[in-house]
Amino acid sequence: MVCSWQRNPGSRRSLLSLLLLAFWEAGSGQLHYSIPEEAKHGTFVGRIAQDLGLELVELVPRLFRVVSKGGGDLLEVNLQNGILFVNSRIDREELCGRSAECSIHLEVIVDRPLQVFHVEVEVKDINDNPPLFPLKEQKLFVSESRMPDSRFPLEGASDADIGANAVLTYSLSSNDYFTLDVKAKNEENKLVELVLRKPLDREAATAHSLFLTATDGGKPDLTGTVQLLVTVLDVNDNAPTFEQSEYEVRIFENAENGTTVIRLNASDRDEGANAAISYSFNRLVPTMIIDQFSIDANTGEIVIQGNLDFEQVNLYKIRVDATDKGHPPMVGHCTVLIRVLDKNDNAPQIALTSLSLPVREDAQFGTVIALISVNDLDSGANGQVMCSLTPDIPFKLVSTFKNYYSLVLDSPLDRESVSAYELVVTARDGGSPSLWATASVSVEVTDVNDNAPVFAQPEYTVFVKENNLPGCHIFTVSAQDTDAQENALVSYSLVERRVGERALSSYVSVHAESGKVYALQPLDHEELELLQFQVSARDAGVPPLGSNVTLQVFVLDENDNAPKLLTPRIGGSGHMVTELVPRSVGAGHVVAKVRAVDSDSGYNAWLSYELEPTEGNARSPFRVGLYTGEICTTRALDEEDAQRQHLLVLVKDHGDPALTATATVLVSLVEHGQAPKASSWASSSAAGQEAVLVDVNVYLIIAICAVSSLLVLTLLLYTVMRCSAPPTEGACGRGKPGLVCSGAVGSWSNSPQRRQGMCSGEGMPKTDLMAFSPSLPPTLGSGDAGDQQDLNVDHGLKVSPSIFRNYEFYMWKL
Structure with a gap:
């Protein structure tokens, strides 16, 4: 057995722990600590877990806790290291008053198995309270006939501390007439007297101002000061005197009103009116004492006039004045100590x-x-x-x-x-x-939480129109829990996730109690068609149980986007272009094509084109395709047609109500010999001006040379850029391909987010209108072919070969 003890230190420690545990369980042992009052928060008190023989890892599992008698939180235990520390300010005077002993009693409870320990923390006094006088100044009236060594009682100071910190010494400011004499009758009463050193001369000085200083015994010491105003009086030079300077009386609490406590007797060596004495409480006596006792001015009898309660006050200190009727009157003083004795008048x-x-x-x-x-x-x-x-x-x-x-x-x-x-x-x-007293305790036995909330369906589908009001209610989820009381209280919350670059909680919220789902902001069908998320339902049991349900919120489209005109290929500005058309063209000739898209979907994105009537075009020889946007002639042009035709094309979707956009096309009719074979683009600022034709023969060679040079330079630059520049995305970023159809029912397009953007290497797209030249080859004049041969610039330039064969178009541009 001895060898096993030496070879296995772990067994030794375990045995010691068991013996210590048995010791604590067998008796109600007690730990004792001490701390000074006013210790700062976190001040170390003791290693309570170590002193109790408990392992730190056992504190939390065994529900280690500390209970104070008063239920306060002056002291606390750190469960990580088992240290008892100061949690809040401890004021010994507030906690124990003037009691010589002051302790905080703690009960340490440890479950599994249950152990109870008792800890006493002694709060030591520090010198944190200076001596205090009842008043800032005391007035004394002294006759000039008073003999040297005459004594005048003063009201001493009080100190809320105890022990040496409350031991007061007094000193008097320097003067020629008075000294200070302090006599300690007992711990409760210290007599402070002003002693006359030599006779006063009222004619020389009618008053003396002194300062009485009280110093306690603390380190460092604290002081309090009161001003003494001594008034020198004439004539009546004998004050009444009592047989004793201090009387002590004992009386039981709850004594009846009118019971006599003591009869005082004072005498005055003067004669006549100067020897007639009246008794009264000193003016410094607290109001509480005046409410409890009264004194007969003629007999000096002190009687009870209020209920005495030992538990509230067990000692009364009363200063009594005996005042003669001389001129000026003189006062004698004594102190009456009334000790209240306890009776069994309080139930537990x-x-x-x-x-x-x-x-x-x-x-x-x-x-x-x-x-x-x-x-x-x-x-x-x-x-x-x-x-x-x-x-x-x-x-x-x-x-x-x-x-x-x-x-x-x-x-x-x-x-x-x-x-x-x-x-x-x-x-x-x-x-x-x-x-005796009784208290009732109702102990309720509860069940365990073994049922999770259940939704009626695992998934819900919700349809919400876009552009909803912020905070609108879109759906209500509900889950049932078969448990009782708090185990059946269901609360709802979102299962947070990311929707694109934003958090789900920025789109929707769910009311924790009702399960109502709210849209926090207007939803945009063009931005978000489907919002899928989960709502969690959890009960209030311990531990809580929960389940999730999936919500699929489909955002329905509304007609909130007007048609937008596409950017033209070359030239043009705003929504206005100018076209040159020979008078010799026949019916069905395509003059231009207006193209537009709508960000909405379905019928809201189905566009139609109309030619709005304007002043002077009642006999307009042009029409626009209802769904293609192609502007073509309805008949052969004649001399009666105005040379300049102002066409206003209205683009309208099929929403309710319908939204529209307009484009202006200026058509100038020219003679066959003067018209170029390709139309040109003019800016909106040049709208209204007639095209000025120049001599074709003069500029034809210049134009051909310029275009050829431009073509060669462009191809060289394109080759260099393709060989040297790393592949990048387009200036408009990566676009999602969308469906664009052209047929008998017109153009059908999806939103720009789902459509590949038309980008330029030079920057942002330019204008909102696109028109086709009427003099292009037939393959370019049709709607579908023209769409396939648009001029697109995406890290380079792609141009249809048929355009290079038509030099007249570039000649007009130059």
Whole structure:
């Protein structure tokens, strides 16, 4: 056995721990610490876990906790390192008053298995209270006939500290007439007297101003000062005197009103009116004393006029003045100490703390249900309390310390048999006759949380129109929980995720109690067609159980986007272009083509084109394709047609209400010999001006040379850029391909986000109108072929070969 002890230190430590644990369980041991008052938050008090023999890793699993008698949080334990520390400000004077001993009693409770320890933390006094005088100044009236060594009682200072910190010494400011004499009658009364050193001369000085300083015994010491105003009086030079300077009286609390406490007697060596004495309380006597006692001015008899309560005040210190009727009157002083004796007039008080309710039916034996503390304001046997429990099954009371009990589980619980218990705790004191008090404890037995909330469906589909009002209600989810009470209280929350670059909570929210789902901002069908997310339902059980449901929110399209005109290939500005058309063209000749898209979808994006009537075009020889946007001639042109035709094309979608856009096309009719074979683009600022034709023969060679040079230069630049530049995305970024159809029913297009953008290497797209030249080859004049041969620039230039063969187009541009 000895070898095993030496070779296995772990076994040795375990045995020591078991012995220490048995020691603490067998008796109600107590730890003792001490700290100074006013210690800062976090001040170390003691290693309570180590001193109790507990391992740090056991503190949390075993529900280590500390309970204070007053329920305050002055001290706290760090469960990580087992250190007891100061949690909040401790004022000893506020906590214990003038009591010589001041301690904080703690009860340490550890479950699994249950252990209770008692800790006493002594709060030591520090010198944090300076001496205080009742008034800032004291007035004394001294006759000039008073002899040297005459004494004048002064009201001393009081110090809220105790011990050496409350031991006061007095000093008087320097003067020629007075000295200070201090006599300590007892701990409760220290007589401070002003002593006359030499006779006063009222004619020389009518008053003297002195300063009385009280210094306590702390380190460093603190002081308090009062001003003494001594008025020198004439004539009546003998003050009344009492037989004793201090009287002590004992009387039981709750004595009847009118009971005589003491009869005082004072005498005056003067004669006549100067010897007639009247008794009164000193003007510095607190109002509380005046409410409790009264004094007969002629007889000096002090009687009770208010209820005396030992538990509130057990000592009264009364300063009594005996004043003669001389001119000026003189006053004699004495002190009456009235000690109140205790009677058994207070029933015990029961306080229930740390109630662990309700109790699970699977709770283990020894589970602490409640902490009970009893208190009796009486003293001695009158304040000794014993507790009992009714009924005592399946619970019992365990005494943990003086006036502290634990209500613990003593036998198994069966919720199906008994779901609640009504317990009565009775506290009885040791007085004669004894007094008692009762407190009821309702113990409810609860079940465990074993059912999660369930939705009626695993998935819901919701349809919401776009452009909804912020905060509108779009759906309500509901889940049912078959448990009871808090285990059936269901709360709802979003299962957070990212929707693109934004959080889901920026789109929708769910009310935690009602399950109503709200849209936090207007939804945009063009930005988000489907919003899919999950809502979680969790009960309030411990641990909580939950389930999820999926919501698919489809955003329905509304007609909130007007048609937008596409950017023209070459030239043009705004929504206006100019076209040159020979008068010799026949019916069906395509003059131009207007193209537009709509960001909406479905019927809201189905576009139609109309030619709006304008002033002067009643006989207009042009029409526009209802769904193609192609502007063509309806008949052969003649001399009666105006040379300049102003065409206003209205682009309209099929939404309700319909949204529109307009484009202006200026058509100039020219003679066949003067017209170029390709139309040109003019800016909106040149609208209204007639094209000026120049001599074709003069500029034809220049134009051909210029175009050829431009073509060669462009091809060289294109080759260099393609060989040297790394592949990048277009200036407009990556676009999602979309469907664009042209047929008998016209153009059908999706939103720009789902359509490949037309980008330029030079920057942003230019204008919103695109038109085709009427003099292009037939393959370019049709709607579908023209779409396939648009001039697109995406890291380069792609040009149809048929355009290079038509030099007249470029000649006109130059």
